[in-house]
Amino acid sequence: MANLQSLLRQALGYLRRNPDKANRHLHTASDTIKKRTGGRYNRHIDKAISGASRYLTKQSGRSDRGAPEDRDLGHRSGGSAPNHRPDGDDHRRG
Template sequence: MANLQRLLRQVFGYIRKNPGKANRHLHTVGETVKKRTGGRYNRQIDKATGAASRYLAKQSGRGGRGAPGKRDPRHRPDGHDRRRDR
């Protein structure tokens, strides 16, 4: 479990630093999955990649819902993560 958490931290760190590249990779993966499934799940794949793309837009402060650069409500101004206080 610790390895998975470390991997996810690395992935989200990469996404925060490189949202444009992450978005390109996301669409490449979506197209690959569409080809591998023979088009059976195109609607579901498009929905998932669209939601992930909106998330990446929020991370980069470009577009998405809400104000650009809006802080995650789970994070306190002092830098502590509320999820870790549990």
């Protein structure tokens, strides 16, 4: 789990430092996915790309190093606990 957290921090750091490059890669990936799916999911892809682009635009103006939306993703003290357990037992199930 620590490796995944480290990878996430590195990815978010890259996005903050290079929002224009990340946005360009995002659109390239979107075009590739649209071609591979034959246009069946264009509406869903466009919605996801739009949200990701808005996130990247927000990040380009940020100077802090916190997690998205100033949350710590529930992995450090002060955050909310994840909704799942490592053994697969889910908190939401009764």
